Amino acid sequence: MADEFVFEFLHMEIVSYFEKQTEEDDNLIISKLEQMGCRVGQSLSERFTRDSPRFGSELDIIKFICKEFWVGTFKKQVDNLRTNHLGVYVILDSRFKLLTHMSAGDQYLESAPKYLAYTCGLVRGALASFGINSVVTAEVSSMPSCKFQIMIPKT
Amino acid sequence: MADEFVFEFLHMEIVSYFEKQTEEDDNLIISKLEQMGCRVGQSLSERFTRDSPRFGSELDIIKFICKEFWVGTFKKQVDNLRTNHLGVYVILDSRFKLLTHMSAGDQYLESAPKYLAYTCGLVRGALASFGINSVVTAEVSSMPSCKFQIMIPKT
Numbered sequence: 210m211a212d213e214f215v216f217e218f219l220h221m222e223i224v225s226y227f228e229k230q231t232e233e234d235d236n237l238i239i240s241k242l243e244q245m246g247c248r249v250g251q252s253l254s255e256r257f258t259r260d261s262p263r264f265g266s267e268l269d270i271i272k273f274i275c276k277e278f279w280v281g282t283f284k285k286q287v288d289n290l291r292t293n294h295l296g297v298y299v300i301l302d303s304r305f306k307l308l309t310h311m312s313a314g315d316q317y318l319e320s321a322p323k324y325l326a327y328t329c330g331l332v333r334g335a336l337a338s339f340g341i342n343s344v345v346t347a348e349v350s351s352m353p354s355c356k357f358q359i360m361i362p363k364t
Numbered sequence: 365m366a367d368e369f370v371f372e373f374l375h376m377e378i379v380s381y382f383e384k385q386t387e388e389d390d391n392l393i394i395s396k397l398e399q400m401g402c403r404v405g406q407s408l409s410e411r412f413t414r415d416s417p418r419f420g421s422e423l424d425i426i427k428f429i430c431k432e433f434w435v436g437t438f439k440k441q442v443d444n445l446r447t448n449h450l451g452v453y454v455i456l457d458s459r460f461k462l463l464t465h466m467s468a469g470d471q472y473l474e475s476a477p478k479y480l481a482y483t484c485g486l487v488r489g490a491l492a493s494f495g496i497n498s499v500v501t502a503e504v505s506s507m508p509s510c511k512f513q514i515m516i517p518k519t
Binding site: 214215216217218220222223226241245247248252253256281282284 | 367369370371373374375377378381400403404406407410435436437
């Protein structure tokens with residue numbers, strides 16, 4: 210379906226817009242994209258759960274992120290979810306949508322974090338909409354496969 | 365379908381991001397959004413026409429914008445198309461997607477142009493992908509109905 214490009218192209222354009230503001234360093238770009246994602250993730254999560262029953266546990270909420278939320282946003286489920294049952298969750302997407310437009314060569318590994326920051330924010334925002342504070346990071350070892358790590362500090 | 369919000373919420377977030385950069389005036393915000401739209405419109409048009417035959421005339425291209433392009437981007441066709449047959453086309457969308465999140469009251473009429481600039485750019489970019497230079501403007505008289513005017517200078 211062509212219509213998914215409506216979101217993907219806009220996302221790429223925003224990353225490249227921030228890149229062009231040359232006075233800004235990569236960390237600032239990533240932080241801005243993450244914050245944007247966070248606000249959008251919160252709104253999306255509210256939409257996607259409008260007709261859902263309440264979730265019983267933290268794991269149920271993470272599963273919602275991996276299924277409904279991922280499908281709604283990227284048109285596919287994640288490929289794997291792991292947890293240490295101590296508040297750390299690792300989501301694997303072996304063909305992450307926002308990286309598939311980039312060449313799979315190693316030369317782009319360096320710029321990959323900029324294309325993942327918005328999604329880290331989406332996840333953090335979605336979790337925040339359930340009252341869960343988290344730290345979400347991403348890493349790419351070989352394109353377009355990507356791991357998102359969610360850390361939920363235990364109080 | 366909830367997934368259309370993936371694009372709409374990101375679009376709203378960008379408008380509000382530019383608004384928060386308070387040193388910038390409305391015209392600069394509009395111009396930045398329009399340019400973003402233009403680059404995306406060009407890419408989208410190339411996607412949407414990938415399997416289409418060539419268009420025979422300018423009017424065919426405008427009709428493509430009103431149908432396939434609008435459906436791909438906003439999940440609906442435009443409601444009306446008028447032309448003076450001298451290079452001016454007026455597209456009416458009586459329920460324009462990127463305005464439906466705003467209250468229909470007159471108090472938001474003033475900020476509406478910022479929510480239309482990206483789409484003006486999309487249309488200009490799409491036309492540019494066919495080698496057509498144009499000036500695209502938008503006006504709202506009552507929300508969420510919106511008119512886009514395309515002017516194609518005759519050389």
